[in-house]
Structures are given as structure tokens and as C-alpha cells.
Amino acid sequence: MIRIDSVSKWYGTFQVLKDCTAKVDRQEVVVVCGPSGSGKSTLLKTVNGLEPFQQGAIVVDGISVGDPATNLPDLRSRVGMVFQNFELFPHLSVMANLTLAQRKVLGRDRDEANERALLYLDRVGLKALADRYPASLSGGQQQRVAIARALCMDPVCMLFDEPTSALDPEMVNEVLDVMVSLAQEGMTMMCVTHEMGFARKVADRMVFMDQGQILEDVPTDVFFGDLAGRPQRVQTFLSKEL
Numbered sequence: 001m002i003r004i005d006s007v008s009k010w011y012g013t014f015q016v017l018k019d020c021t022a023k024v025d026r027q028e029v030v031v032v033c034g035p036s037g038s039g040k041s042t043l044l045k046t047v048n049g050l051e052p053f054q055q056g057a058i059v060v061d062g063i064s065v066g067d068p069a070t071n072l073p074d075l076r077s078r079v080g081m082v083f084q085n086f087e088l089f090p091h092l093s094v095m096a097n098l099t100l101a102q103r104k105v106l107g108r109d110r111d112e113a114n115e116r117a118l119l120y121l122d123r124v125g126l127k128a129l130a131d132r133y134p135a136s137l138s139g140g141q142q143q144r145v146a147i148a149r150a151l152c153m154d155p156v157c158m159l160f161d162e163p164t165s166a167l168d169p170e171m172v173n174e175v176l177d178v179m180v181s182l183a184q185e186g187m188t189m190m191c192v193t194h195e196m197g198f199a200r201k202v203a204d205r206m207v208f209m210d211q212g213q214i215l216e217d218v219p220t221d222v223f224f225g226d227l228a229g230r231p232q233r234v235q236t237f238l239s240k241e242l
């Protein structure tokens with residue numbers, strides 16, 4: 001579903017991604033972790049064309065992201081993305097947040113968009129809050145709305161960038177629970193997260209990044225297994241996390 005092939009990217013003279021290769025198969029969950037500043041967010045943003053890259057190739061559901069002929073808005077409408085800071089439209093109700101792109105981008109009529117919105121709001125346990133505005137919701141509720149909004153677009157895969165790291169601790173689980181159920185239903189997911197409990201539970205593979213490089217891309221049980229012979233950076237990271 002997602003193939004990242006020898007991708008390098010520079011911000012001016014600073015190389016932020018160094019020859020990164022990774023893939024996410026259909027219905028697979030890949031968790032990307034690593035120290036702050038290692039390029040995780042940048043890698044995720046290159047996948048749906050939010051950040052350009054200078055070398056390599058990325059193909060998502062058969063669409064070449066770096067190809068100038070690719071319609072990036074169309075690609076983004078098929079790839080769900082959930083950020084750290086919710087990014088809901090503050091001036092729109094929950095319902096309007098969930099229906100806007102369905103109507104403007106997918107051309108759905110009001111009834112169909114509303115029906116879809118209520119279906120996914122119910123999925124994340126927030127049907128009762130359809131008429132509220134984002135500012136009146138908790139962080140955990142806002143993030144669940146953001147996930148529901150992405151699902152309304154019938155994404156072929158979902159990208160998550162530290163979706164729980166801006167939340168108060170008591171709200172982390174309500175968001176992770178939604179992500180776990182999505183994973184169990186077979187959604188293809190690429191998740192940047194420090195939630196190693198979540199990773200152990202649902203990840204098929206773990207990607208570890210450091211200084212713009214992918215140092216490891218291994219099955220989850222291998223990642224959390226024997227530390228012997230592993231890159232020093234991975235050992236340091238795991239000894240802090242576990």
C-alpha cells in the first residue's frame with residue numbers, strides 16, 4: 001500500500017532524510033519510533049505529499065507521490081492523516097468538520113455526508129457531541145473527532161503523527177483504543193508514536209529512525225526482543241522505553 005524507496009530529503013543544506021526505504025503492506029500496521037528530531041514527521045509528511053523530497057520514490061496505492069503529474073489533493077483525500085494537535089477547524093461544529101471535505105472534495109450530497117459523519121462519530125463514541133464546537137471538547141475528544149473526520153473520506157490508509165503526545169495522560173487511552181480497533185479491523189496504518197504498549201499490541205513491524213536514517217525495520221517481536229547485536233541507538237532507546 002505504501003512503498004518508500006531510497007528517499008532522501010534536504011532542508012537547504014541540512015539532510016533530514018537519508019536514503020530511507022520502508023513499506024507498509026495492505027492491512028499492516030507499522031509503528032515508526034526514534035528520538036525527537038530524527039525525521040519521523042518529515043517521513044510521514046512525504047508519504048502524502050505534504051513535504052517534497054529530492055531523491056527516491058514513494059508509491060501509495062499505486063500512485064507515485066513525487067511524480068509532478070500526480071494530483072496531490074486527490075492523493076491526500078485518499079490518505080487519512082491525524083496530527084499531534086488535532087487540527088480541527090475551530091469555527092465549525094463537529095458535524096461541519098466531518099462533512100466539509102466529503103462535500104467539497106468527494107462531492108457527496110448533504111444527506112450522504114451527514115450519514116457518514118454520524119456513522120464514524122458513533123464509531124469513536126461521540127455521536128452525542130455532533131453539534132458542539134471543538135473548543136468545548138477535551139483533547140481526547142478532539143482527537144477522536146479528527147480520526148472520525150479522516151475515516152469519513154474512506155481512506156486507503158491512515159497516517160498518525162504522535163496522536164496522543166499532546167494529550168493529558170488520562171485521555172491517551174481513549175484515543176489509543178480507537179486506533180487499536182481500527183488496526184484490528186484491518187486498516188493499513190503508519191503510526192509515529194512513543195506508545196510502546198500500543199506498538200506491542202498492534203504493530204506488525206517497527207521502524208526505528210535516528211538522524212534521518214532508518215536504523216531498523218523489523219517485526220515487532222524482534223524489535224522488543226533480544227538487544228544483543230542491535231544498533232547502539234536502538235539499545236539506548238529501548239532501555240529508556242521499557
Ligand code: ADP
Pocket residue numbers: 011014016034035036037038039040041042043
Ligand atoms: P521528528 O518528527 O522525528 O521529531 P522532524 O521530522 O520533525 O523530526 O524533524 C527532523 C529534523 O528536521 C529536525 O532536526 C528538525 O529541526 C528539522 N526540520 C523539520 N522541519 C523543518 C523545516 N521546515 N525546515 C528546516 N528544518 C526542519
Ligand code: MG
Pocket residue numbers: 040041042161162
Ligand atoms: Mg515529529
